[in-house]
Amino acid sequence: MAEIVGGFLLPHDPLIASAPDAPSPEQKKAVMDAFATVSRRIAELKVDTVIVVGDDHYTVFGPHCIPRALIAIGDIEGPAEPWLGLPRLPFQNNQALAQHIMQHGFDNGVDWAIAKDITLDHSTSIPIHYTLSQDSDVKTIPVYINSGVEPVISNRRSYQIGENMRDAINSWQGNERVAIFGTGGLSHWVGMPQMGAVNIEWDKTVLEAIRVGDVEQLIAMTDSDVLEQSGNGALEIKNWITALGFMGDCRGEIIEYQAVHEWVCGCGFVELAVA
Amino acid sequence: MSMFSIERALWEIAGSRELAGQFLQDPDSLLGSYQLSDEEQALIKSKDVLAMADQQVSSMLLMLFWMAVSGGDQSLPEYMQRMNTPRQG
Structure with missing residues (x-):
């Protein structure tokens, strides 16, 4: 039976790719090291499938x-x-499991929209690019x-969709070792007058809630x-x-x-572990 | 004033180098092909991103449109200046 073996929360900021040297070398290194940590943990946990949760930015x-x-x-x-x-570049999709998650949703209250062939935006491409090597x-x-x-979707519904996917994994007969990426955040103002600001206090409140x-x-x-x-x-x-x-x-390790x-x-980068 | 029709025009222009080029060369002709009022066409033509944001147009989309018709990310300082310019009146 398939098994959920890990979860990670990480940014998908497009500027990490388009303006890699904009921050200080210290900050850039800290972020790149964090991506490397996620990548290493994916290998250590012997993950073979990652569900990557992103959001469109009026792009796709x-x-x-x-x-x-x-x-x-x-x-x-x-x-x-x-x-x-x-x-x-093309990415490998676990099509059989994806279609099972889809069908499980249809049968249990999530009317998914479906993409049969899609070019992903940065919200999913960036985490994949920086954590999974091309030959992975x-x-x-x-x-x-x-x-x-x-x-936008409600917080409660977002949580329920996550639960629905978990139930789908638990009812899948394959032997996959599955992890999930929750991507994006934390505070930022896209195209708004405050763009460039960061609300550190709010970010840390979110991270602490996840930690506990x-x-x-x-x-x-x-x-x-x-x-x-x-x-x-x-x-x-x-x-x-x-x-x-x-x-x-679950609890989060920052x-x-x-x-x-x-x-x-x-x-913010967090590894999630079942409590 | 329909925010929805403005967003459609902005989204299509932001996502197409060809349409962005048409916007720069002959905005009246391009915008005339959409279901937009004269006032809406003038607003888009003016690239008044703050006024469009006031109409509840997605700021994410405004930034993409701005970059498509104003010189890419190098033009973002002017975008930010416009977004932070105090409103007239």
Whole structure:
């Protein structure tokens, strides 16, 4: 039977790729070392499939169609944005497991939108690029939660979708060793007048809630408060909440936190362990 | 004023080098092909990102549109200046 062996929360800031030398060498090294730590842990845990939870940024999807929750079940490549400076490459999808998660959702209350063939944006491509080498055998299953474009998904629903995916893994007859990435955040103001600011106090409040396993504190945060205190990009904690729902009762070990103004973002890295 | 129709135009222009080029060369012709009022067309043509943000247009999309028609990420300081310019009146 398939097994959930790990969970990680990490940034997907596009400027990490497009402006790699913008921050101080010390901050850049801290962030790159954190990506390397996640990569190392993926290997140590013998993970063979990573569910990567991101959100679109009006890049893949537009005003004509904004999926609330989407799973990629077929061919995948990325990134979509040429300005990242990364080569667009195919990624391996665990199509059989992705389709099982899809069907489990259909049968148990998640009406997924489906991508049969998709070019991923930075929210999923960046974490994959910086943690899984091109010659890695680790497969990915991209999931998009709409935390980026109004009207956004609720925190509670994000958590439920994570739970639904966990149940799907537990009902899968394969032998996969599965991990999840909740990507994005922490505080940042994308395109807003405050872009470049970082709310360190708010970021650390979020990280502490995860460290002690208090996901209800995060779910109770209202979108309007998050938007006001920490920017539109901070709503991406919904991606993190999805990962927390997937892991269930868990605690977080903080790998790294850096407030990187040059990358306009609070960059947090956490490993999740079942309590 | 429809935020939705403005977002559609901005999204298509931001995602297409060809449309961004048309916007720069002949914005009236391009914007005239959308279901936009004269006022909406003028607003997009002005690249007044703060005014569009006031209309609840996605700031994420405004930034992408701005970069597509103003010289990429090198133009972001001017974008930020416009977003932080006190409103008239």
